[in-house]
Amino acid sequence: MAGNALPANGNGSALTQAARTAISDKAMVDAAIDLILERGTDGTTLQAIGEKAGYSRGLATYRFGSKAGLFDAVCKSISRRWLSYLNSGVGNQVGIDAMCVALDAFFQFISDFPRDARVLQILYCGAASPQSEYRQTSINIHQRQRDDVAKWVRAGIREGSIRGDANPDSVAAQYIAYISGMTYLWLINPESIDFRKANEDMKLHIRRSLQK
Amino acid sequence: MAGNALPANGNGSALTQAARTAISDKAMVDAAIDLILERGTDGTTLQAIGEKAGYSRGLATYRFGSKAGLFDAVCKSISRRWLSYLNSGVGNQVGIDAMCVALDAFFQFISDFPRDARVLQILYCGAASPQSEYRQTSINIHQRQRDDVAKWVRAGIREGSIRGDANPDSVAAQYIAYISGMTYLWLINPESIDFRKANEDMKLHIRRSLQK
């Protein structure tokens, strides 16, 4: 569909090898996102991904090595988008402000790209299984986000906006756990979660428990 | 191993049909827990479960209908244990007390039965996939827990220990999201989580944001 399996037809305008790879890569990641949303990770086959992307049944395996390798790539692709989205929202803010803006950015991301958000959460869940070949990716992403939050808290304490007895690492774990857990609850039962309201309440709670 | 495939050996002391089923059932659920911990849900086969339980490769399929059916049974089995554990801890308490005691019970459960806790969380994660045949089980369990928490909050407001402007449903969602998210973080990277400390901080946080 998206990719052209035979780019050099009659004329001399050929694609670069790197371009060919980039095109087929993106086509397969996109196909994977569609299929995961439709059928879940178990129901998604490498054959279906390759063919939906406009290639052969074998390309996905060839390119990504394994099903887990492909999921890892999808995971990284989406989380890259999310992190840049987040960074552009938070900017240089720190402390409680940063935490609140990040919550808003998260809600915005879920509203703007619900498909990406859903697939990312599905893949994070897949990383929970022992022997998961992309668990490390999930660990790294979550750890990085926790580190960012802990930094915001530390800076907030320094500038005096956050009470000095707050434990940055503990607050960060709690904050990331909230986001992760809320997203899970939303994923399995979207109607049961009013994300906007939950986030407004969460901001209030953050202020109450951290403000000096 | 645990189950006897041939209980009626030479003597006349035979087992009841119901007892036979109960024994093989339990043996297979136990085997499944072991195997899921070892190899994850994907790496666990129905054949391996049946044989590890001391039966044939086909019994697990026969009894539970499908892999999802078996996981659903395991999920229900463990969550039953957890809920009775929880109830015996909380008793008739309500409000902030109930919320704090439940956190303690949860930490205790994870310390006492880390294997069960891990498998339960792995299965909850599996329920995140679309088309998951036991998603409803996860939804029900989480919904029930949220309802319980919301009840505690409402009772706390009535008895005057919780501020009147707290939204019970929102607080409940936040509380359950915290537990779910924290368990996920613990599952993928146990060393990174100090559950005891996180829970102590969470209790403080709850008091600060809900106490009148």
Added chain:
DNA sequence: AATCACTTGCTTGTTGACAACAAGTTACTT
């Protein structure tokens, strides 16, 4: 600028493992 050796992208052939189901066998029940 034409061609030739080489590399990389991609496809097709094949194998072993597994879930699911059907048909058969063994253990209990009345």
Added chain:
DNA sequence: AAGTAACTTGTTGTCAACAAGCAAGTGATT
């Protein structure tokens, strides 16, 4: 002893993974 329920074995279709081959792109030499 006939019937029912627990359990096993035979079989099929699907899939991931790998291997071998084909096609497209690259770049050095002339």
